[in-house]
Amino acid sequence: MNIKKIFLKQAKNLNIKYFLFVSSVVVIIGMYGKYRCTHIKDHKDILEFSLFNGSKKYGLDGWSISHYVFFSVLGYLYPNTLLPTMALGTVWELFETYVGIYQPKIINGFGFCNSPTSKNGKKIWWYGKWSDVIVNFLGFVTGKAIKQGKFSLL
Secondary structure, eight states: OOHHHHHHHHHTTOOHHHHHHHHHHHHHHHHHHHHHHHHSGGGOOTTOOBSSTTGGGGTOBHHHHHHHHHHHHHHHHOTTOHHHHHHHHHHHHHHHHHHHHHOOGGGTTSSEEEOTTSTTSEEEOOOOOHHHHHHHHHHHHHHHHHHTTSOOOO
16 A cells, blocks of 8 residues: 555544644744733743753754643543644645745744844744654553553553
């Protein structure tokens, strides 16, 4: 079976609850960005911390944990949607990269915070990372394994 057929077969497992769940996380990210721009001193992102010594070099930080948890939940709830879910995660990273580079005015204040201490007068926290795609995959596989009883924490 080719990839396109597998993708389409798996896409049939997506339902309105899947899209509502994913959309709710996007809304929460937007709300956090707005809150960060308006309420947090110097717009410090609480998820921009190193997981271990030198982890920034690999693009691993607190956001990696959020990706892992989110995709673990998706893998658990929708174990037969690997390809569409990974495609969605990859599109999100491309979107973050685009937004970080071009800074569309429509989302100003949701991740582009005015900051007199920054070089260009703005603090930007939109940036896509390929490490997130890998973390997404690992999270999805973990969630699926837990669902299928092939992975136990005990």
